[in-house]
Amino acid sequence: xxxxxxxxxxxxxxxxxxxxxxxxxxxxxxxxxxxxxxxxxxxxxxxxxxxxxxxxxxxxxxxxxxxxxxxxxxxxxxxxxxxxxxxxxxxxxxxxxxxxxxxxxxxxxxxxxxxxxxxxx
Amino acid sequence: xxxxxxxxxxxxxxxxxxxxxxxxxxxxxxxxxxxxxxxxxxxxxxxxxxxxxxxxxxxxxxxxxxxxxxxxxxxxxxxxxxxxxxxxxxxxxxxxxxxxxxxxxxxxxx
Numbered sequence: 001x002x003x004x005x006x007x008x009x010x011x012x013x014x015x016x017x018x019x020x021x022x023x024x025x026x027x028x029x030x031x032x033x034x035x036x037x038x039x040x041x042x043x044x045x046x047x048x049x050x051x052x053x054x055x056x057x058x059x060x061x062x063x064x065x066x067x068x069x070x071x072x073x074x075x076x077x078x079x080x081x082x083x084x085x086x087x088x089x090x091x092x093x094x095x096x097x098x099x100x101x102x103x104x105x106x107x108x109x110x111x112x113x114x115x116x117x118x119x120x121x
Numbered sequence: 122x123x124x125x126x127x128x129x130x131x132x133x134x135x136x137x138x139x140x141x142x143x144x145x146x147x148x149x150x151x152x153x154x155x156x157x158x159x160x161x162x163x164x165x166x167x168x169x170x171x172x173x174x175x176x177x178x179x180x181x182x183x184x185x186x187x188x189x190x191x192x193x194x195x196x197x198x199x200x201x202x203x204x205x206x207x208x209x210x211x212x213x214x215x216x217x218x219x220x221x222x223x224x225x226x227x228x229x230x231x
Contacts, residue, residue: 035220037166044123045158045166045209047220061219095165106213106220107156107171114165 002026004096004112011118017084020115022096029077030054033099035108036070036081040092050099051079086119093117124149125210125223132229138198141226143210145191149221153213155193157186160207160225169208170195197228205230 007021022034036048049060051070058070069082079096094115097108126144133139143155157170168177170186173193185196193212197204210223 044207044225045160045211045222047211047222049219059219062217097166102172105154105172107168107211108158108166109168109171109177111165111167 002098002110004098004110006094006096006112006115009116009118011120012086013121014086014088014119016086016119017082018086018117020081020083020094020096020117022079022081022112024077024079024098027098030074033101034070034072034079035097035099037095037097037108037111038092039095039114040089043092045095048081048094053079083117086117088119090117091119123224124214124217124221125212127208127210127223127226129224130227130229132231133197133200134231135200135202137200138196139200139228140197141195141208141210141228143193143195143223145193145212145221147191148216149191149212149214150188150193151191152215155186155188156211157184157195158209158211160209161203162206166209200230202230204228 003025005023010018030053035050038046048064051058067084071080096112098110100109154172158166159169160166173188174186183199207225209225214221
């Protein structure tokens with residue numbers, strides 16, 4: 001069965017960096033793109049972008065350029081989200097979500113359990 | 122400010138039918154399919170409806186989706202207490218070249 005298992009909660013100080021992992025199992029990792037979605041406390045879902053798991057090419061949504069980096073380690077079927085120069089407003093739950101593409105349609109058919117990143121001094 | 126507009130809340134009593142609307146524009150709902158996600162309290166979102174009106178395996182047929190023009194709707198019939206959750210619509214936006222979500226609708230079962 002398909003599973004996306006994310007790393008545990010993180011508490012970081014402003015200015016630090018964090019790296020969240022998303023380990024996939026139950027399917028061929030390079031056959032599906034991976035997306036990242038942010039959910040600030042009490043807020044809705046916000047798409048951060050996606051990474052092509054074949055080429056490693058990332059695409060970032062508006063507002064998620066510069067401090068946010070998507071990467072892969074295909075040898076262990078894992079996607080990563082790294083955030084640098086953390087700010088208090090980066091406090092959120094971060095989800096990875098598998099991208100199922102059918103023709104010109106796409107949707108997120110499996111999600112990780114989420115990783116809470118808290119930024120506080 | 123979300124690109125797709127949903128009512129912040131909805132409610133109904135057990136057994137009732139409720140609908141949740143999602144309004145967009147020609148660059149998103151008007152030209153692409155709509156997906157719906159259910160987020161139960163304290164859990165990750167789950168795909169509920171894809172391609173406007175398709176249910177993934179395991180989703181009860183009490184849940185249905187529709188789309189017309191630049192708007193979409195999610196209907197839940199035979200409302201149950203376990204349906205209490207946040208519901209999000211989503212679609213690809215051709216102008217932004219990215220996925221956009223609605224702000225979410227909190228469904229309360231009275």
